[in-house]
Amino acid sequence: MNTLASEREWLLNPSLLKLVHQCRRLIHSEFGVKLHLTEQHLEQQLADYASKSRSSHLVRTWEALKAQVPQLQWDSGSTEDGETPKRMYRGQAIADDRRARAIEGGVENGGMPTRKKQVIYRGQVIG
Secondary structure, three states, rough: OOOOHHHHHHHHOOOHHHHHHHHHHHHHHHOOOOOOOOOHHHHHHHHHHHHOOOOOOHHHHHHHHHHHHHHHHOOOOOOOOOOOOOOOEEOOOOOHHHHHHHHHHHHOOOOOOOOOOEEEEEEEEEE
């Protein structure tokens, strides 16, 4: 049975630990998420944030770490649904424009156009 300590013995190497700390700092500065060395799925989280990142420095650091540690050699480029979203903003998928327009046009509401929201300003209806 592998324990968490035996799986992470590579973290005892100072040069690898330096790369992990550098990844953690870059993730914290870009995403605002603090990753701890004791987290159970640290490697997977590092890979996920590196794949979402817009920072080439984080991607290069993660690739250097992956090249030196054989346990980290899994496919980190795949997403949960199996396909890469077309539009991303700060590492998060954005809804497709066609779907957003369909919702605005009322296509998803049984073909009926959606009601316009009535705007009232200082007691007067603005049309």
